[in-house]
Amino acid sequence: MRLAKRVNRISVSPTLAVLMEAEKLKARGVDVVDFGPGEPDFPTPEHIKQAAIEALRENRTKYTPTAGIAPLREAVCRWHARELGSAYEPAECIINVGGKHAIYNAVNALIEDGDEVIIPAPYWVSFPDIVRLAGGEPVFVSTEASEGFRARAQQIEQAITPRTRMVIINSPNNPTGAVIPPADFERIYEACRRRDIWLMTDECYSHFTYGAAKPYSIAGINGSKPHIIVIGSLSKTFAMTGWRVGYTLAPKPLIDAVNKLQSQSTSNPTSIAQYAALAALTGPMDSVPLMLAEYARRRTRILAGLRAIAGVTCSEPSGAFYAFPDVSARLADGSGDSTILARHLLERQHVAVVPGDAFGAPGFLRFSYATSIERIDEGLRRLEAFFSAAATAK
Numbered sequence: 001m002r003l004a005k006r007v008n009r010i011s012v013s014p015t016l017a018v019l020m021e022a023e024k025l026k027a028r029g030v031d032v033v034d035f036g037p038g039e040p041d042f043p044t045p046e047h048i049k050q051a052a053i054e055a056l057r058e059n060r061t062k063y064t065p066t067a068g069i070a071p072l073r074e075a076v077c078r079w080h081a082r083e084l085g086s087a088y089e090p091a092e093c094i095i096n097v098g099g100k101h102a103i104y105n106a107v108n109a110l111i112e113d114g115d116e117v118i119i120p121a122p123y124w125v126s127f128p129d130i131v132r133l134a135g136g137e138p139v140f141v142s143t144e145a146s147e148g149f150r151a152r153a154q155q156i157e158q159a160i161t162p163r164t165r166m167v168i169i170n171s172p173n174n175p176t177g178a179v180i181p182p183a184d185f186e187r188i189y190e191a192c193r194r195r196d197i198w199l200m201t202d203e204c205y206s207h208f209t210y211g212a213a214k215p216y217s218i219a220g221i222n223g224s225k226p227h228i229i230v231i232g233s234l235s236k237t238f239a240m241t242g243w244r245v246g247y248t249l250a251p252k253p254l255i256d257a258v259n260k261l262q263s264q265s266t267s268n269p270t271s272i273a274q275y276a277a278l279a280a281l282t283g284p285m286d287s288v289p290l291m292l293a294e295y296a297r298r299r300t301r302i303l304a305g306l307r308a309i310a311g312v313t314c315s316e317p318s319g320a321f322y323a324f325p326d327v328s329a330r331l332a333d334g335s336g337d338s339t340i341l342a343r344h345l346l347e348r349q350h351v352a353v354v355p356g357d358a359f360g361a362p363g364f365l366r367f368s369y370a371t372s373i374e375r376i377d378e379g380l381r382r383l384e385a386f387f388s389a390a391a392t393a394k
């Protein structure tokens with residue numbers, strides 16, 4: 001079939017591909033320990049679900065304004081100001097169909113053929129493909145496990161060319177869990193401001209930070225608005241992945257452009273999901289520290305388990321809910337690249353992980369610890385069996 005060239009520039013999200021493989025096994029009744037999903041295993045909090053039920057009962061099931069209902073845009077601005085110190089007006093806010101859609105729209109509103117977009121690697125899988133689809137060229141700058149995968153301003157500055165239009169920063173990071181300290185973030189922002197480049201900040205995991213790391217937004221800096229695009233999502237913070245609600249905070253002309261794109265594609269995000277999101281942002285947030293405490297417990301467990309495997313190293317994630325061990329020392333012994341290793345793990349031990357290649361980091365595996373301690377323990381047992389069998393087969 002003859003497909004448009006732009007479709008051939010991209011591939012199916014590799015994280016979703018692994019999920020599909022694991023799902024097929026599960027459908028056959030196989031007990032898969034699934035470290036694949038990048039989503040909370042907690043249910044959406046009750047008061048949020050009730051708000052959606054209420055919206056249904058009140059027949060709030062019609063089209064809404066493309067940019068989202070006015071109270072929700074207002075609530076996003078207030079919530080972001082309260083939690084992360086920004087100062088946006090509703091006219092500088094649009095509600096999107098998840099954070100991914102927010103990124104997709106903003107990139108499409110700004111990036112043209114040949115424009116370069118700097119993305120620190122390892123990166124979330126969708127950033128480069130969204131840039132490519134828009135005709136842009138992703139330019140990767142590498143970050144090191146030994147430095148906790150923290151992106152540095154100096155490296156980003158060195159990658160800037162006259163064609164650079166945007167830098168995308170994701171902190172806390174998927175897949176590494178790295179959190180950029182505020183001082184480093186400010187240096188990255190300064191580099192962008194000086195060169196008049198957009199800084200897109202993907203804050204989807206903002207509220208999942210451990211130890212000294214705290215929720216932070218570069219948009220809290222006075223006067224930063226002209227260069228910053230905030231991408232937010234309710235998916236992770238409020239365990240609402242399936243509801244598909246995200247948002248963009250940016251200067252009004254960009255919001256208007258995104259609104260235009262959205263008006264000719266998805267129209268408004270689902271009306272009842274918007275009412276649920278309104279309850280999430282204006283209601284109690286006690287579910288967030290409860291989830292965070294549980295993730296913290298799991299993080300400790302999985303880190304210890306992974307580090308106990310001979311030849312595997314793992315830097316401590318400061319945020320999100322992923323561990324990203326370096327398994328490269330175990331690849332040389334005949335198991336191939338980390339994609340092959342991930343496939344063998346799924347086939348032989350029924351453990352689902354995402355290979356690092358998908359994130360621009362061959363030699364690594366991504367483990368989501370958004371799964372119970374019991375399943376983590378079972379997964380670690382299987383990993384131990386897998387790697388000791390690989391060692392004896394040498």
Ligand SMILES: Cc1ncc(COP(=O)(O)O)c(C=O)c1O
Nearest residue numbers: 038098099100124174204233235
């Ligand atoms: C870094 C990052 N950004 C954005 C998203 C998009 O999330 P959603 O579209 O569910 O809001 C994800 C989801 O996994 C992510 O990991």
